[in-house]
Amino acid sequence: MKIGVPKEIKPQENRIGLTPESVKTLISEGHEVIVENNGGFEAGFENEQYIKAGAKIANSASDIFDDAEIIVKVKEPQKVEVEMIKENQIVYTYLHLAAAKDLTEGLIKSKSINIAYETVTDDNGRLPLLAPMSAVAGRMSVQAGAHCLEKNQNGRGLLLGGAPGVTGATVVILGGGVVGENAAVIATGMQAKVHIVDKSEERLKQLTEIFGDKIIPEQSDKIDLTKLLSEVDLLVGGVLIPGAEAPKLVTKEMLKFMKRGSVIVDVAIDQGGCVETSKPTTHGDPTYIVDDVVHYCVANMPGGVPRTSTLALNNATLPFLVKLANKGYQKALGEDKHFLAGLNVHKGQVTYKAVADVFGHSFVEPGEAIKN
DSSP: OOEEEEEOSSTOOOOOOOOHHHHHHHHHHTTTEEEETTTTTTOOOOOOHHHHTEEEESSSSSHHHOOOOOOEESSOHHHHTTOOTTTOOOOOOOOOOOGHHHEEEEEEEETOEEEEGGGGOOTSSOOOHHHHHHHHHHHHHHHHHHTTTTTGGGGGOOOOTOBBBBBBOOOEOOSSSHHHHHHHHHHHHTTEEEEEEESHHHHHHHHHHGGGGGGEEEEGGSSOOHHHHHHEEEEEEOOOTTTSSSOBBHHHHHHHTTTTEEEEEEEGGTTTTTBOOOOOBOOSSOOOEEEEEEEETTTTTTGHHHHHHHHHHHHHHHHHHHHHHHOOHHHHHTHHHHHTTEEEEEEEEEHHHHHHHHOOBBBBHHHHHTTO
């Protein structure tokens, strides 16, 4: 198959869909790979490395969209890219459609086949293609939050880990999944006081086994969240409902109880955010203030560390891509129910229920869709 890798064009997005090593694997399987000129440059991958791996270099994204059977990206197609997607073309990337009506409508209209990294599952009900970027975003959330707490960033003027004789900041993490666990790794390492809020008692027990008394587990239905927010210096929003819009756990009214200069890092912003006052920002202009609370809502946080992120992402996505290219999408998805869960839009039909529900579209079972 012909596999195309365009340069990412979302603002401050420097990751790329395939590393040279991944290209080498695909070439060895008999496939053709086309990479856009300097597509991997910002992640530290040169054209020469791709050429050495066996790829061809295309001068423009349009050349890739015109020629490739599979488009491999990192972030959701931007408007100009959606217009280039061809009927029956396979798009393999993060999509986050539940928070993107225009994108959903554009992909439906294109009659392409769209597989979302973030809804592929595994035997344990986890999301293996989302996990590596959730881990990066979770770790970055505390780094970003610590920076935002500095006075020159309009924060409270606190050092997250405190100082000799001075206690560290209070961090509240909403959600004990991959984001939450990785945020806790950094926050506890920086010696902050860390609360993790989750609805699952079992998950909180697991986290307590990992972190011991370095965290304070909080079951969501047994706490007064408003009271907890009044104590917080850094709030990390790491709540996820697979493929669906994030629930708004923190309302605008609750912000009035938060300290002046406290910080919210809403990692859930890709899925609409779990804070009512959250709106997407970029690495170039990452923060804004509502009711004296600093909001950091960068929608592609791992793009700030593109080399680490690209390498981690490819470790997860490449095995599925090899199956997709070797077998074709119908056989590859038909043989693997977990890979099939990644199919969100198929030739004009919405095949992921949460997306169909949020936008009022008819839902078509993905297994039925791929038979056509």
